[in-house]
Amino acid sequence: NWLLMTAGLAATAIAASIPALADDPILIKFAHVVAENTPKGLMAERFKELVAEKTGGDVVVQVFPNSQLFGDDKVLEAMLLGDVQLAAPTLSKFGRYTEVLELYDLPFLFEDLDAVERFQQSPLGQEMLHSVEGKGLIGLGYLHNGMKQLSASKPLRTPEDAAGLTFRIMSSEVLEAQFEALDAAPIKKSFSEVFMLLQTNAVDGQENTWSNIYSKKFYEVQPYITESNHGLLDYMVVTSAEFWNGLPDETREQVAEALDEALAYGNQIARDKAIEDKRKIAESGRTEIIELSDAERAQWVEAMKPVWQQFEGQIGRERIEAAYSANR
Ligand code: LMR
Numbered sequence: 001n002w003l004l005m006t007a008g009l010a011a012t013a014i015a016a017s018i019p020a021l022a023d024d025p026i027l028i029k030f031a032h033v034v035a036e037n038t039p040k041g042l043m044a045e046r047f048k049e050l051v052a053e054k055t056g057g058d059v060v061v062q063v064f065p066n067s068q069l070f071g072d073d074k075v076l077e078a079m080l081l082g083d084v085q086l087a088a089p090t091l092s093k094f095g096r097y098t099e100v101l102e103l104y105d106l107p108f109l110f111e112d113l114d115a116v117e118r119f120q121q122s123p124l125g126q127e128m129l130h131s132v133e134g135k136g137l138i139g140l141g142y143l144h145n146g147m148k149q150l151s152a153s154k155p156l157r158t159p160e161d162a163a164g165l166t167f168r169i170m171s172s173e174v175l176e177a178q179f180e181a182l183d184a185a186p187i188k189k190s191f192s193e194v195f196m197l198l199q200t201n202a203v204d205g206q207e208n209t210w211s212n213i214y215s216k217k218f219y220e221v222q223p224y225i226t227e228s229n230h231g232l233l234d235y236m237v238v239t240s241a242e243f244w245n246g247l248p249d250e251t252r253e254q255v256a257e258a259l260d261e262a263l264a265y266g267n268q269i270a271r272d273k274a275i276e277d278k279r280k281i282a283e284s285g286r287t288e289i290i291e292l293s294d295a296e297r298a299q300w301v302e303a304m305k306p307v308w309q310q311f312e313g314q315i316g317r318e319r320i321e322a323a324y325s326a327n328r
Contacts, residue, residue, distance in 0.1 A: 025057060025058055025059060025060040026058060026059045026060070026247070026251065027059075027060055027062060027085075028051070028059060028060070028061045028062070028085045028086050028255075029062050029064065029069065029083075029084045029085050029086070030044050030047070030048070030061055030062065030063045030064065030084075030085070030086040030087065031064045031068075031069040031070045031075050031078075031084045031086075031087050032044060032063075032064070032065055032087060032088055033065075033066065033067040033071060033072050033089075033190075033191045033192060034065065034066070034191070034211075034212060034215065034216075035065060035066060035215035035216060036065050036066075037215055038145070038211045038212065038215050038273065039143065039144060039145050039146075039211060039266045039267070039269045039270035039273055040088055040143060040145065040235060040266065041065050041215075042265070042266060042269050043088075043143060043262050043263065043265060043266025043269070044061075044063045044065070044088075044262075045063060046261075046262040046265045046266070047061060047258055047259060047262035048061035048062075048063055050257075050258035050261055050262055051254070051255055051258045053258075054254040054255075054257060054258050055251060055254045055255070055258075058251060059251060059254070059255060061086075066192075067190070067191065067192040069084060070083075070084060070087075071190040071191065071192055072087075072089045072090070072093045072170075072171075072190060072191060073093075073171065073190050075087045075089060076089065076093075076094075076096070076097065076137065076238070079137065079238065079239070079240045080135075080136050080137070080240055082240070082242070082243065085239055085240065085243050086237065086238070086239050087237075087238055088143055088235040088236065088237045088238070089235065089236070089238070090145075090170060090233055090234065090235055091104040091105070091232075091234050091235065091236055092104070092105050092170040092171070092172035092174075092175060092233070093170055093171055093172070094131075094132060094236065095171060095172060095173060097131075097132045097135045097137065098131040098132050098135070099314040099315065100128055100131045100314075100315055100316065100319065101128060101131060101236070102172065102173065102174045102311055102314065102315050103128070103315045103316075103319050103320060103323055104232055104234060105172050105174035105175055105178070105231060105232075106174060106231075106307060106308050106311065106315075106320065106323075107178050107230050107231050107301075107304035107305065107307060108230055108231070108300075108301050108304060108305060109231075109232070109308075109320070109323055109324060110147075110232050110323065110326070110327065111327045112147070113144055113146065113147075113270070113271060115326045115327045115328070116144065116232055116234065116326070117144075117267075118326040118328075119322065119323045119326035120142045120234075122322065122326070124318075124319060124322050125142075125323075128319075129141070129142070129236065132236075132238065133241065136240055136241050136242065137238050137239070137240060137241065138238065138239050138240070138241050138244050139236050139237070139238055140236075140237045140238065140239060140244075140256070140259055141236070141237050141259060141260065141263050142234055142235065142236060142237075142263070143234065143235040143236075143237060143263055143266050143267065143270070144234050144235075144266070144267045144270035144271070145209045145211060145212070145233045145234060145235065145270055146209040146210065146211065146232075146233060146270050146271075146273070146274040147209065147229040147230075147231070147232060147233070147274070148207045148208055148209055148228070148229070148230060148231045148232070148233050149207065149208065149209070149210065149213065149225050149226060149227055149228055149229070150162070150205060150206075150207050150225070150226040150228045150230065151198075151205055151206055151207070151208070151213060151218055151219070151222035151224065151225045151226070151287075152165060152167075152204055152205030152222060152224050152226070153165075153201065153204045153205065153222065153223060153224070154204070154223075154224060155224045155226075155288070155290055156205070156224065156226045156228075156290065157226070157290060157292065157296055158296055158299050158300075159182050159299055159300055159302075159303035159304075162179075162182040162183075162184045162205075163182060163183040163184060164183065164184065164185075165184050165185070165204040165205055166184070166185045166186075166187055166202075166203045166204050166205070167179050167184055167185070167186050167187070167203060167204065167205045167206055167207065168186075168187055168188075168189045168193075168194050168197055168198075168203045168205075168206040169186040169187065169188055169189075169206075169207070170188070170191075171188045172188075173311075174307060174311055175207075175231075176188070177307045177310055177311070178231070178304050178307050181303055181304055181306060181307055182303055182304070187203055189203075191212075191216075194206055194208075194216065194218065195216055195217060195218060195221065198218060198221040198222055199221040205222065206218065206222075207230070207231065208233065209233045209274065210273065210274050210275075210277040210278040210281065211270070211273040211274065211277045212233075213225065213277070213281060214273075214277035214278075214280055214281050215277070219281045219284060219286055219287040220284075220286050220287075222287055223287055223288065224287060224288050224290060225281070225287055225288070225289050225290065226289075226290045226292065227278075227289055227290065227291050227292065228292065228297075228300060230300060230304065237259065237263070308320060
């Protein structure tokens with residue numbers, strides 16, 4: 001009869017649709033806030049290619065640069081809701097999930113990326129990748145950007161020059177304390193707003209790496225950049241535990257392998273870009289790069305370093321000591 005026939009047809013349709021569903025690729029949306037031509041942007045594109053290769057198309061990565069999908073203030077919440085599967089916020093942006101990563105924001109902690117690398121690859125550094133696990137996130141690895149420079153609407157040679165100025169900062173308590181130590185006024189704002197804030201003089205300055213200053217054209221609206229190398233801007237690649245643990249074992253291994261290779265590639269780019277983008281900024285003639293004498297630099301260290309003590313309790317003294325001793 002008619003009813004039975006319809007039911008039979010429906011059952012056939014459902015059965016037929018099951019293999020089609022199983023063949024659908026797994027989608028990884030990777031959201032980030034920087035330009036494509038940066039260590040993170042290029043790492044993301046490389047990751048996408050490597051995942052396609054290694055999984056034979058079973059997993060498809062879709063990259064959303066320039067805060068197109070989520071800004072760093074929203075991306076981790078969105079990840080826990082399943083709206084995005086991969087992100088790589090700066091280590092400064094995990095304050096709501098863990099305090100230990102604040103270590104990486106301490107001013108003048110690391111002398112260069114080699115020291116950063118030594119610490120991150122040490123057992124203590126690797127253990128810190130797990131610090132977000134209780135919150136439903138999984139840290140898959142570190143990615144470098146580089147050392148931060150200070151840009152402003154006036155020349156900054158000594159810490160006194162920064163007093164009274166407003167600086168855009170990432171959402172980090174340590175960075176807030178760092179600028180307060182200079183008697184400056186830090187304002188937490190998302191990365192997508194920085195150019196406009198600088199262009200309209202809503203803030204006087206900001207801190208960032210050469211590649212971010214170049215790719216987002218901050219140097220066109222900041223007449224002075226002090227080569228301070230005062231802090232680190234690095235990333236943690238994160239996913240949600242629900243997504244990651246739900247992947248078939250073999251697929252998870254392939255994706256993890258793709259990520260490791262992409263991170264090695266991105267880390268090399270970070271080193272190259274710090275040199276290349278600084279040179280391009282210098283050649284543009286749009287801004288003056290201020291080099292500090294040893295005596296001037298010592299003044300910045302003296303002004304900012306008390307921040308270490310302020311955060312020792314929540315970061316852990318042994319972590320600070322281990323990180324500092326990675327400088328050799
Ligand atoms: C910033 O907000 O200044 C940086 O975190 C942007 C980035 O992801 O490098």
